Amino acid sequence: MDKLLYINGSWTGNDLEKIEVYNPANGEVVGTVPSCGKDETNAAIDAAHDAFSQWSKLTAYERADYLMKLYDLMMEEKDELAELMTLEMGKPLKESAGEVVYAASFIKWYAEEGKRVYGRTIPSSGQNKRMQVLKQPVGVVAAITPWNFPAAMITRKLGPALAAGCTFIVKPPKETPLTAIKLVELADKAGFPKGVIxxxxxxxxxxxxxIMDSEKVRKVTFTGSTxxxxxxxxxxxxxxxxxxxELGGHAPAIVLDDADLKKAVAGVVASKFRNAGQTCICINRVYVQENVYDEFVELVAAEAKKLKVGNGLEEGTDIGPIINKDGFEKIAEHVENAVSNGAECVIGGKGTAENxxxxxEPTVLKNVNQDMLIMNEETFGPVIPIHKITSIEEGIQLGNKSPFGLAAxxxxxxxxxxxxxxxxxxxxIIGWNDGVPSAAQAPFGGMKESGLGREGGIEGMEAYLETKYVSYVL
Known part of the structure; x- marks a missing residue:
């Protein structure tokens, strides 16, 4: 499966050195992509810059038509997209299928939201003076996206950027470029003008x-490490x-003694073990009030035991592979550090590395404390460390004990x-009795060292607009 670059409406890069893309479930090569350099990147920037003048002049309704064609194609080919995603990223096929629908929802949402980019008229103190505020697209946008959500992390940027009237360059990660290329193939099929994507x-x-050196690129949107x-x-x-x-996270979950434990366990399990714990907003540390601590640990462990680890393409798989060796070793280090410092491994605690x-394994740790690595660093793996607390105030204080502030x-x-x-x-972002709070229509982003700005919702559209104030005298 050899894939190419897409620049100014053409597929190119046959003559470039190739990068191999691996299936993390078995280590096999599933495709290659070109390794482009400065010249190819500048060509993409120039194409986007040249296309901007015409794309930005289209009406919001005309741009929405293109986006809806892309949405329809994504839904028509969702099974192929999902299988490709599982091949290169490893997540269970049912999760990949869910991500495709989630990714497409951003395209549909912003196709409509682009029609509601409003300016305003400001009352003036002078009879012959008029004051207006205009909203205009920021310009050429470059998106640098992560491997853990190969489709959704693109469309969450692509949808509002194009709806606002910006043109777009995407640089996907080396681990999962094939899903990105498939999305661009669908955009090409949808008929977007040359240079827009x-x-x-x-x-x-x-x-x-x-990208960073170019004066033609007016916005960079990045999801990845702090x-x-x-x-x-x-x-x-x-x-x-x-x-x-949209940067790193270290999400706490606080379970109070009046919680519906069935609801709490379901939410924590859904959040922590989705994508093998390789999500930026998954629960990384759990603080449980002492009156319900033992029961909560028991219930979580029972649910975790039901989860099947394996190749994401195999039916019944709940937890797929870890993306690479570095990710695997970090998980093992966190668990080993916790156990050596007094934590008890209730279930799991082991991994396999072959070929x-x-x-x-899905892992539950109890009797953890704040001095352990796992309570201070993002694990990005299927491990739940559970800490006992005595009060709401203690839970809030420990929850905030992090430089990150993405989700809680x-x-x-x-x-x-x-x-x-x-x-x-x-x-x-805070989920109250909700382990899966993300939605296209809601703002997504963090405080402190978890990032700048928001994606999703009306805030996600604002991120691609400039505000222009006009004052004129009659």
Missing amino acids: NLVTGASSIIGKA EIGKKLIEQSAATVKNVSM GAYYY YVYTESLSKGTQVVEGLDYG
């Missing part, structure tokens, strides 16, 4: 530098680019207690 693959350092996000923010200063950053494929969760049936926790936690 472009795709480049290759070394992040080379492509990223060309470490890389900080570097991009620094680099953006040279040309004062508009940036959106380039890495799997880790609370389980309580009390309106008063829930409100206290929600208002006390310094996080951009």
Whole structure:
């Protein structure tokens, strides 16, 4: 499965060195993509820049028609997209199918939301003076996306950018470029004008530098680690680019003693074990009040035992492979550190590494404390560490004990207690009795070192618009 770059409406890159794409379930090569350099990246930037003048002049209704064609094609070919995603990323096929529908929802939502980009008229103090606010597209957008949600992390940026009138360049990760290429193939089939959407693959350092150095790229939207996000923010200063950053997380869940434990366990399991724990908003640490601690641990362990680990293409698989060796070793390190410092492994605690494929068992740890690595670093794996607390105040204090502030969760049936926790936690997203809070129509993003800006909802559209104030005298 050899794939190419997509620049100015043409597939190119046959003559370039190739990067192999591996199936994390078995280590087999499932495709190759070109490793492009500065010249190809600049060609994509030029194409997007040249296309901007015409694309931005189309009406919101005309742009919506293109987006709805893309949405329809994604839904028609959702099975092929899902299988491709599982092949290169490893998540269970049922999760991949769910992601395709989720990814497509951003295209549909912003096809409609683009029609509601409103300016306003401001009352003036002078009879012969008029004051207006206009909303206009920011310009050429470059998106750098992660491997864990190969479709949704593109469409969450692509949908609002195109609806706003921006043109787009996407640089997918080396681990999962095939899903991105398939999406662009569908966009090509939908008939988007040349240069409106472009795709480049290759070394992040080379492509990223060309993007950050270019004055033609007016916005960079990135999902990935806080470490890389900080570097991009620094680099953006040279040309004062508009940036959106969805960075690392370390999500706490607080389970109070009046929680519906059945609901709490279902939410924690759904959040933690989805995508083998390789999600930016999955629960990383659980704080449970002492009165229900033992029962909660028992119930979570019972549910975790039911989960099947294996190849995502095999029927019945609940937890697929870990993306690579580095991810696998970090999970093992966190579990070993916790156990060596007094935590008890209730279930799991083991992994396998064979022929380039890495799997880790669903794991539940109890009697953890705040000095352990797993309570201070994002694990990105199928491990639930559970810490006992005595009060709401302690839960809030420990929950906020992190430089990150992406997502947090609370389980309580009390309106008063829930409100206290929600208002006390310094996080951009909070699930109250909800382990899966993400939706196209809702804002997604974090506080503190978890990022800048929001994606999704009306806030996600604003991220791709400039505000222009006009004052004129009659």
